[in-house]
Amino acid sequence: MREIRDSVRVSVKTHYLPDQSSPSEKKFVFAYTITLRNEGDENAQLISRRWKITDANNDVQEVAGIGVVGEQPTLAPGEEYTYTSGSVLETETGTMEGAYQMRTDSGEDFDILIPAFALVPPHRLH
Structure with missing residues (x-):
């Protein structure tokens, strides 16, 4: 029998937004798109989220709140939900990690744990 916390799969895509960033002002803006897929056998509702955002100086922002982008979606078995949000760093690179509380x-x-993912502009990738 599969654990319930393995029943929702999370995938992440990140994008640097140069038109909204201002390196001279230490403002680096990233968008991230998250897709949740319910691979379990019963409905699961996203109740809240927690994020730990760390920049290249190891400065940490903790963000928590109800739902995502103003919604608390319920996913039926086999259903996906995708949303896009953003983060602003004071350094050119950083990481995010967190968790969703589901019901x-x-x-x-x-909880669905979201492993750390990188926030990196394309020109910094090797």
């Missing part, structure tokens, strides 16, 4: 229709709460 099944039967009232069981579980």
Whole structure:
């Protein structure tokens, strides 16, 4: 039997936004697009999120709140939900990691961990 916390798959794509960034003002803007896919056998609702955002100076921002982009989507088995949000760093590179708190229709709460992913402008990739 599969663990419930393995029932939602998360994928992440990041994009540097040079038109909104201002390196001379230490402002580096990134968008990230997250897709959640319910691979379990019951509905799962996204209740809240927690993010740890770390820049290249090891300065950390902690962000937590209800839902994502103003929504608390419920995913039926096999269903996907995609949203885009953003983050602003004071350095050109950084990382994000976090978790979503989810709830099944039967009232069981579980966390989906989001492993660290990089925020890096294309010109910094090797």
